[in-house]
Amino acid sequence: MDLLNQIIRHPVDPDYALVAARGNESDNRRWTLAVLALIIGSLFAVAALQTTRAAPALQLERTELINRVQNAERAQDELQGRVASLSQEIATLRAAALGDDDAARALEERIDALDPVVGNVPVSGPGVLIVVDDSPSATADGRDRVLDIDLQVLANGLWEAGAEAVSINGHRLSSLTAIRSAGDAITVDYRSLTRPYRVEAIGDVRALQARFVESSAGAWWNDLAQNRRMRYEISDVKQLDLAADPGMVLRHAGKATS
Amino acid sequence: MIPLLGLLAGIVLGIVLEPSIPQILQPYLPIAIVAAMDALFGAFRAYLEGTFTDRVFVVSFISNVLIAAMIVYVGDQIGVGSQLATAVVVVLGIRIFTNAAAIRRALFHA
Numbered sequence: 458m459d460l461l462n463q464i465i466r467h468p469v470d471p472d473y474a475l476v477a478a479r480g481n482e483s484d485n486r487r488w489t490l491a492v493l494a495l496i497i498g499s500l501f502a503v504a505a506l507q508t509t510r511a512a513p514a515l516q517l518e519r520t521e522l523i524n525r526v527q528n529a530e531r532a533q534d535e536l537q538g539r540v541a542s543l544s545q546e547i548a549t550l551r552a553a554a555l556g557d558d559d560a561a562r563a564l565e566e567r568i569d570a571l572d573p574v575v576g577n578v579p580v581s582g583p584g585v586l587i588v589v590d591d592s593p594s595a596t597a598d599g600r601d602r603v604l605d606i607d608l609q610v611l612a613n614g615l616w617e618a619g620a621e622a623v624s625i626n627g628h629r630l631s632s633l634t635a636i637r638s639a640g641d642a643i644t645v646d647y648r649s650l651t652r653p654y655r656v657e658a659i660g661d662v663r664a665l666q667a668r669f670v671e672s673s674a675g676a677w678w679n680d681l682a683q684n685r686r687m688r689y690e691i692s693d694v695k696q697l698d699l700a701a702d703p704g705m706v707l708r709h710a711g712k713a714t715s
Numbered sequence: 716m717i718p719l720l721g722l723l724a725g726i727v728l729g730i731v732l733e734p735s736i737p738q739i740l741q742p743y744l745p746i747a748i749v750a751a752m753d754a755l756f757g758a759f760r761a762y763l764e765g766t767f768t769d770r771v772f773v774v775s776f777i778s779n780v781l782i783a784a785m786i787v788y789v790g791d792q793i794g795v796g797s798q799l800a801t802a803v804v805v806v807l808g809i810r811i812f813t814n815a816a817a818i819r820r821a822l823f824h825a
Contacts, residue, residue: 461809464806464809464810464813465813468757468760468813468814468817469814470757470761470771470775472774472775473757473766473767473768473771476766476768476770477765477766477767477768487769489773490717490718490772490773491717491718491721493718494721494722494724495721495722495724495725495728497721497725497755498721498726498729499725499729500725500729500744500751501725501729501748502725502726502727502729502730503729503733503736503744504744504745504748507736507741
């Protein structure tokens, strides 16, 4: 505080008083003063000019970036549409290739049973909805924010409790989905989420919620809700519609040897 | 009167001529301006107190601007440039406010 006091008490260069005490200077330096004033004035003008000149350019850059982001998102949506139609085509081709004997029928039954579990097809049905969010005091303390590990624990807890399909903010989770932090946001399948986080899980409504609350993930989130005052609401929903995971792609195909 | 005229002429000159500052010096321009404002307010207060001297003003202005720019430059080299710039602005800002308050008291007796 001594430093601040010193700044406040002696705001004027002490040299002024020193030189004034030493006696009068001759006044032949008026022109240096004028030159200096000229320099200071032009400094002001140049800085102000440069800032106003730079503003439209910065704005332009910003809109340009926003445009590029929007274009990329549109392209991504288009590609996802193509993925959907192509997987439809794969399914048709597969049905045609399998033919119509007993073995083929058994295979198709297995495919139909496994598809919803791995996240390859859209599913709908009853389930639970869990809404979580940062605590109101999150700006003051970073630990009051929902982290990627919290969502990971939540998703794993739901699988453990018997969920058949899980999605976070509309992004379907599969065994290949990554839930990671990137900068300030949490990403699912490398797409960033906005708060609040809505986790939907389809499963046996009678058991899912109770088993989740009893699991270690339920305890984890109870602790977060009570000690960190994060939002944590869990409710049963009669009808949930979960889209397919666009990240699921056919990587390998071969003709059955039997 | 001369400094005021010089200031105005400088502003006009800057707007008319639009000299371009080299890219390397651009980050130091705002800091130099804050230092210049500090020197100006200090000089005006000294003038009101009757202790103003041209030479001290010239020397204090040039040294203030150079030292402020140098602090920011050194900060840039060691990776704390913006923090040191903030420090310079805070210290000079406090001085400017204190001087402005003293000037106000001297001019308006309030």
